[in-house]
Amino acid sequence: MSPIKVRMGLLARAALTVVILAIATVTVAPQALADDAAAQAKALKRVERELRQLRADRAHDRKVIEQLKQTVDQMEGQAAQLKSANEQVKSAQTKTAQQVSEIQGRVNSGPSPRQFSQAFGSYFGTHTFEITGAAGVDYIYDQQSGALNGLPHQSQNTFLADWEPMILYRPTDWILFEGVISTAFGATGTGADLSTADFQLQLNDYLTVVGGLFDQPFGDWYEAQSPMWVNRFVSAPLPFGVDPVVPPGEMGVQLRGGLQWGALGQDFDYTTWVGDGAGYSEPVAGAAVGSPNPVAFTQTNGKGYGARLRIYPLPVDANWGRLELGASTYDSKWLDGSWYNSWGVDYNYFIGHLQTRGEWTQAYRDIPGGPSDNRQGWYVQAGYYLSGVHLPFGPEINKVVQRLEPLIRYSGVNQHFVAIDDIAAATGVGMGGIQTGLVPDFGLNGSPALYAPHSREVALGLDYWIAPSIVWQNEFDIELPEAGGTFVAGDGTMTPVGAVPNDRAFLTQFTIGF
Amino acid sequence: MRKLLFALLFAGLALGPFCGPASAADQMSKAEKGKLFLLGAQLWPTYCNQCHNARPGSEFSPQEWDAIMIHMRTLSNMPAKDARAIQEYLKGGR
Numbered sequence: 001m002s003p004i005k006v007r008m009g010l011l012a013r014a015a016l017t018v019v020i021l022a023i024a025t026v027t028v029a030p031q032a033l034a035d036d037a038a039a040q041a042k043a044l045k046r047v048e049r050e051l052r053q054l055r056a057d058r059a060h061d062r063k064v065i066e067q068l069k070q071t072v073d074q075m076e077g078q079a080a081q082l083k084s085a086n087e088q089v090k091s092a093q094t095k096t097a098q099q100v101s102e103i104q105g106r107v108n109s110g111p112s113p114r115q116f117s118q119a120f121g122s123y124f125g126t127h128t129f130e131i132t133g134a135a136g137v138d139y140i141y142d143q144q145s146g147a148l149n150g151l152p153h154q155s156q157n158t159f160l161a162d163w164e165p166m167i168l169y170r171p172t173d174w175i176l177f178e179g180v181i182s183t184a185f186g187a188t189g190t191g192a193d194l195s196t197a198d199f200q201l202q203l204n205d206y207l208t209v210v211g212g213l214f215d216q217p218f219g220d221w222y223e224a225q226s227p228m229w230v231n232r233f234v235s236a237p238l239p240f241g242v243d244p245v246v247p248p249g250e251m252g253v254q255l256r257g258g259l260q261w262g263a264l265g266q267d268f269d270y271t272t273w274v275g276d277g278a279g280y281s282e283p284v285a286g287a288a289v290g291s292p293n294p295v296a297f298t299q300t301n302g303k304g305y306g307a308r309l310r311i312y313p314l315p316v317d318a319n320w321g322r323l324e325l326g327a328s329t330y331d332s333k334w335l336d337g338s339w340y341n342s343w344g345v346d347y348n349y350f351i352g353h354l355q356t357r358g359e360w361t362q363a364y365r366d367i368p369g370g371p372s373d374n375r376q377g378w379y380v381q382a383g384y385y386l387s388g389v390h391l392p393f394g395p396e397i398n399k400v401v402q403r404l405e406p407l408i409r410y411s412g413v414n415q416h417f418v419a420i421d422d423i424a425a426a427t428g429v430g431m432g433g434i435q436t437g438l439v440p441d442f443g444l445n446g447s448p449a450l451y452a453p454h455s456r457e458v459a460l461g462l463d464y465w466i467a468p469s470i471v472w473q474n475e476f477d478i479e480l481p482e483a484g485g486t487f488v489a490g491d492g493t494m495t496p497v498g499a500v501p502n503d504r505a506f507l508t509q510f511t512i513g514f
Numbered sequence: 515m516r517k518l519l520f521a522l523l524f525a526g527l528a529l530g531p532f533c534g535p536a537s538a539a540d541q542m543s544k545a546e547k548g549k550l551f552l553l554g555a556q557l558w559p560t561y562c563n564q565c566h567n568a569r570p571g572s573e574f575s576p577q578e579w580d581a582i583m584i585h586m587r588t589l590s591n592m593p594a595k596d597a598r599a600i601q602e603y604l605k606g607g608r
Contacts, residue, residue, distance in 0.1 A: 173580065200584060267592065269592075271591065312590075
């Protein structure tokens with residue numbers, strides 16, 4: 001029972017007692033009244049006491065009720081707060097659910113990141129940016145023992161440094177950008193040149209499109225053999241040196257690809273290209289073939305076209321080594337309607353420790369009102385790694401010997417005329433124009449014999465391989481005496497040239513392909 | 515010559531689907547990848563010694579090989595399937 005109800009019961013009982021007492025007082029005889037007076041007074045006092053007690057209790061109860069009321073009010077306030085907080089939470093939840101379903105909807109209706117990446121040929125997240133290239137330092141000693149009809153000559157001993165960084169940027173798995181800058185420090189200062197800058201788009205398994213400035217895909221030399229660490233010798237073979245038979249580079253577009261026609265390794269491949277065409281230092285017979293020409297170059301109002309085919313007849317499984325046979329042609333208009341035609345054949349064979357390669361090239365050029373300009377050039381070379389050799393001199397010596405590759409190369413150029421002005425201004429392969437005249441340059445020994453109309457050279461090499469692309473190369477060049485020809489000046493004056501001087505040169509080079 | 519160029523362009527486009535060549539390797543099963551790796555190991559000493567000394571897989575990271583192999587396939591014109599095999603082999607070098 002609650003304390004309030006108990007007290008209410010007491011109150012009722014007290015009231016009943018008072019009423020009974022009053023009735024008794026009126027109805028009982030006066031005698032009895034006197035007797036009972038004392039008892040009544042006592043009872044009255046008790047009733048009064050009880051009444052006081054009851055009043056105090058009531059005051060206390062009011063207080064308690066008041067407090068309880070306050071508590072209830074407080075609780076009601078808190079409940080209201082909770083309710084509103086709850087409502088806030090609820091509305092936030094509904095919002096989130098709405099957002100989630102909205103995003104879900106968007107994801108379902110559009111392609112997923114994976115689908116997107118597949119749709120774009122895995123375009124995303126496959127970028128690769130890489131710097132490779134080559135660097136080298138070399139020393140050249142050239143006797144320059146004989147003069148060519150009054151050309152100045154003197155002994156040379158020269159240090160040269162060359163750095164050719166290459167940037168490869170691969171935005172996705174079928175596109176590559178390649179750019180090579182050739183920088184050199186030589187006897188006459190520093191030079192820089194943009195060697196290549198092209199895009200390679202591998203459209204499918206049989207077709208790659210290359211666009212930009214590229215090495216001439218004619219033959220093997222320019223494209224596949226000219227980098228310092230790739231070329232087994234320090235110098236370039238004669239037909240790719242100072243008086244090249246075909247231009248070293250081209251600005252245009254190539255289509256190329258390859259396929260297997262027989263057993264594994266029996267491949268065939270093609271390269272065709274169109275570009276700005278050939279240009280020459282001067283419109284005279286024997287003038288130097290120029291580097292890639294700008295579109296509006298006055299000498300080439302027509303384009304140049306080229307094609308190169310290679311075939312590999314040996315199956316890999318036969319273990320007969322790898323043989324490559326190639327044929328190239330490059331034809332262009334130059335000087336408006338005049339023709340430049342060239343063609344060449346080449347081979348490359350390696351088996352075990354032996355590798356050998358060679359090329360033959362020929363060019364014919366129309367000269368308006370003058371003699372036609374014919375050139376032939378060739379080289380053949382062989383090298384043998386001594387890595388399989390064991391000499392009876394202990395392991396230390398064998399370790400050194402087994403890193404050696406002895407080499408030999410024979411190269412030559414035939415041309416009836418040489419433009420004498422080119423000798424003073426000649427530049428080396430891929431160089432930034434730092435070479436002048438008979439001063440040696442990377443890839444050139446500086447011998448006057450190189451500028452002879454009929455030059456022949458035997459190069460003996462000894463390479464010390466530190467790693468597959470780190471090598472210390474040594475070369476001894478012997479220029480062989482050969483028939484003379486004619487020097488032509490810019491104004492057309494012709495002077496006969498005597499036999500080629502019998503010159504010697506030594507070149508040593510440390511180079512890294514990285 | 516011009517006609518030959520166009521004929522080659524169209525023949526090339528007709529021969530194969532217009533697609534990224536290496537992406538096919540990403541979707542291969544383990545067994546197929548293993549076969550490709552073995553073929554690459556067989557071809558590497560032959561194809562990659564042709565112009566210069568063969569460079570080992572450990573020289574570059576797999577990502578770097580992805581870029582280099584586009585370059586080398588362009589230069590050598592080697593069959594695309596063989597280039598993919600060598601690429602798989604070289605990428606296992608690191």
